[in-house]
């Protein structure tokens with residue numbers, strides 16, 4: 001029987017180590033030196049690098065990559081269980097070598113890069129010797145790639161990239177930028193002449209590519225293949241975000257439950273008030289629905305492919321945003337005034353819910369994908385009545401008993417009476 005919701009003991013040991021390591025090493029670093037793990041400052045790196053070494057020593061570096069590319073080759077299901085822990089700690093993804101946007105870019109390089117491109121960019125990215133960004137969205141429209149205008153023109157042994165991108169996360173500090181053009185995916189050095197970083201927004205950069213020249217071998221994958229590469233990149237990213245969201249909502253739930261047991265109001269603990277119980281019960285069910293959807297999707301990817309699992313991945317994307325919004329709001333509310341401050345993680349978590357609903361493609365677009373793909377498994381009914389129209393089905397079923405009904409008037413009367421009685425409801 002393959003439906004098994006348990007974790008094998010050897011892997012559970014690794015999960016236990018990760019949990020303890022995050023609690024005792026990463027959380028203190030986040031609290032005292034926030035941002036140190038991402039910083040290029042040598043003093044900050046001296047704090048974070050030994051932690052990365054420990055992760056490597058445990059064989060847990062670059063969790064998302066296959067063995068031949070230097071990762072542990074866990075697959076998505078194990079990665080989901082790990083991300084359920086890592087997602088609770090801000091710096092954990094970078095300390096485990098799994099931080100966006102580098103991860104998605106590495107996946108593209110691993111899948112489509114030539115040996116030379118992998119040597120030049122993939123391995124340095126894996127070792128965090130360089131950092132990358134991903135430039136796809138354009139100011140005039142993000143949800144519809146047919147509106148994108150950025151283009152590369154071939155000029156001898158070079159490509160010349162011209163266009164404007166928006167919301168390129170960490171673009172200003174990237175060593176290399178993956179630029180999605182209408183005619184291919186290109187890799188541009190962050191300091192190439194013509195790469196103009198605009199002042200706003202400060203973190204998710206607006207970048208103008210003013211005739212940026214890159215060598216011919218900076219085209220990644222086939223010419224005109226940008227959409228395929230983008231799908232490959234974003235599919236992985238979405239499910240990984242959903243995995244980490246499970247960690248976030250579990251954190252919100254822990255905060256909510258502890259508080260409900262710790263405070264009193266009107267003569268009893270808050271946990272004894274029914275509306276609080278409803279918030280806890282609904283959150284419990286929603287978190288587990290999301291978690292099982294994510295684990296099932298991860299399992300599907302492991303047993304088929306990201307492409308095969310695309311309907312499930314899309315469902316994970318908007319469900320994660322919804323559960324994050326609902327559960328973090330309830331937790332904040334049950335925390336009362338304290339919940340509205342940024343003295344607990346809840347305020348930031350709740351504020352991130354709209355971001356979750358927009359980044360990696362807006363929820364509406366994913367809902368369209370799910371609906372469209374699901375509907376491929378259905379057909380319109382023939383004739384006037386839906387397939388489940390009971391009188392028509394009964395008429396069909398009566399044919400099975402035709403000789404019996406003809407031979408026995410009592411049974412025929414029973415059947416006629418039953419048909420009228422059932423219809424009487426409305």
Ligand SMILES: Cc1cc2nc3c(=O)[nH]c(=O)nc-3n(C[C@H](O)[C@H](O)[C@H](O)COP(=O)(O)OP(=O)(O)OC[C@H]3O[C@@H](n4cnc5c(N)ncnc54)[C@H](O)[C@@H]3O)c2cc1C
Nearest residue numbers: 134135136137141142143167168169358359360361362364
């Ligand atoms: C934190 C964050 C990080 C990001 N990082 C990156 C990055 O690194 N690189 C990158 O290239 N991009 C990045 N993005 C951009 C992201 O991919 C886009 O924001 C997203 O694709 C939506 O595009 P848009 O912002 O132009 O919104 P729009 O496309 O203008 O959509 C706005 C709203 O219009 C409605 N809408 C749009 N299309 C439809 C539709 N088909 N059906 C129904 N309603 C619709 C929805 O309500 C939607 O929320 C990031 C975004 C965020 C928030």
